[in-house]
Amino acid sequence: MLSNYPIYFDNTELTIRRVQWSRGYDNLENVSETEAGTDDVEVIRKGKTVIGAAFNCSDRWASILSAFNDQQNIQVRFYDIKTKDYVTLKMRMEDLNIDEVQDSDRVSGTNGLYIVSFNLVEF
Helix, strand or coil: CHHHCCEEECCEEECCEEEEEEEEEEEEEEEEECCCCCEEEEEEEEEEEEEEEEEEEEHHHHHHHHHHCCCCCEEEEEEECCCCEEEEEEEEEEEEEEEECCCHHHCCCCCCEEEEEEEEEEC
16 A cells, blocks of 8 residues: 555655645756757656645644755655655755644644645756
């Protein structure tokens, strides 16, 4: 089962519930038009991973996730549908958003509940 493959950022296992984990595969190309009006395509890289992620979490986990945003890169380990096993990619975090869940400041034992979302981009 997929639950047997938790996500890791460096050596930190993310034990929080994910709301979104969407992997895309970008192709990097230089496209120019020839004198004849056709496309001249130079493929630089195929299949660069970009992940859109979001998690429901406490203030403790929101703090941990936001700390990863300060790092230049993260070793991200997750289940890969192609290999049906773990894959580890060197990635950077972009577009970090931390949204407080409405009225969660009233939940005892925590300083609020949060939805933390960001993009991970492969180096």
